[in-house]
Amino acid sequence: MDIYYKVQKEISQTSKIDDIPENVDFVWYDIQELDSESAQLGIVTKDLEDIKTGSYLPKYIDYNDSRLFVCHAMGMDLKAQPINIIVSGNQLITYHNGILDDLIDIETVLKIDDINPVDASLTILERTVENYFKAAYDVEEDVFALEDRQGTNRQSRGFMDDVFEIRSRLLKVKRVILPVSELVISIRTEGRLVEGSHQKSVLRHIDLMLKRQMNIIRSIDDMTDEIRDNYVSYNSYKTNRVMTLLTLISAIFLPLTLITGIYGMNFDYMPELSWHYGYFIIMGIMLFISIAMLMYFKIKKWL
Template identity: 30%
Template sequence: MIKTIAVKNNYELVKDVAIVDLLKGEYKWYWIDFHLPTDEEIEYLRDPFHFHPLAIEDCINHLQRPKLDYYEDHTFFITQSLNHQTLKRDEIDFFLGENYIVSFHLNPSTEIEAVWKRFIESTNIEKWEPTHVLYLVLDKMVDSYFPQVFKIEERLTEIDENSRGRSMEALLEDLFDTRHHLLSLRHTISPMRDLIYRVLNSQRLTSIQEKREYYSDIHDHLLKLTEMIEANRELTTDIRDSYISLNSHQTNHVMKVLTVITTIFMPLSFIAGLYGMNFRYMPGLSSKYGFFSTLILMVLVAMGMSLWFKKKGWFK
């Protein structure tokens, strides 16, 4: 589907203008949105727009890395938004010319729809222009990243608070899922940050340089998001290492207790084994109190070793 909207020289807004009429140059500027286009509608990019074949190829071949390409009479942008439910990336492409902006996306875009509606309902059409539309869509994209990062931070806080008493398998599974989501966000946000940085430092995009402070604000948000993602990735590592260390400490404590118990019973096992040998003549075998004396000796040995271990601090 193709939607069109145009601004006349007297700043009157006109919707659903035929593409042929838009190209006659009778309008101050216009915006065309290719929303889930068919193969026949995609051909409009070749004729009558005559966009560069490489840019058209990038539009069709989904999913490309965010980038900026300069051509003779237009500039081509590839941007990425996030699906709020699946966290998958959706590509939105833009052709920016002197008096037009063309958006192209193969999936529904809430950002495009929001800016389109805002444009139609605006009472100050004079401030609108192609670079302003591009800024608003990019700003909506970047703003949609923040809830995803905040949701991951809340999840990490929940994991950290409930880490005690959980099995290592369940905890590590949650941490790896969180790290996977963070990696997916980083693969979207980092290229977008680089794209905006290139836009800000481009000498060819003079119309955007006039709105430099707006695009700088987007870049600042992307820098903040990058720092938040890296901090959260480090937090997942810290939680994992802390839990593994705690688990190792508990295991070592158990092993220490078992070692102490084994050590105490070693001399007792030796005494019991010594008197369990089937020799006919052994000291104490004919004694009336030999059995009880041996038991008392074993108890005294066990108590003596326990007190000695306690003094050494082995029971802490």
């Protein structure tokens, strides 16, 4: 456990609770693994989430003397990584699996003038939500690239695989962002965490970022739906064209097959078999039938 405390703008760090002086302005307990040292803080562990539990439910709980909320950062695999944040008096407790280190620098946050535990907790939430943009924009860029491919590579076997892979990533992003949106609503309406005008302004900014991200997600969702529908429609059109061509070819060869079938019956008494020019006459008739049918199909615009 890393402990940061601030006394008259001086920031110090320790790993022992007993080393914290009594006149601190702000104490930040950053915990990555619950142990005997962190047990001294009296954390209600049943309400905490970690990556081991597999529980992915952002929550806000207002106790009598403290407030807990759990927000979710987004890992490289787009899966939710829980960050537990507890605000109690001049104390801030964060419990996570290391993901917070990628989002903020604790000492930098503590250097902000007049920083307090609530402001720091909102800063964590703000940076967490801001980090969602990268995942959303990455998916959006892949959709644009896929849309460019659609005009030149519609029949590629991997095209639809790419569409469904993007939609799978989109669902993972949505799975993180939607619950956090509900968390922000809970913080704003149900608890005593946000009271000052600055804090309300930060929460509004977080809410606006989430709405922008949801707009991006909806746009990507619509685009992938259109790409998929266009792909299916295009391939259905191509299939129909092929089936039409095969049907016309079959229609042309049907009378020719009839003629060859008749003259292939090997009867002894077939007058045409003894004609000197019978073969050329029959071939001419078959050629005439083929050309006539092709011209008829052309006039009907079936070809």
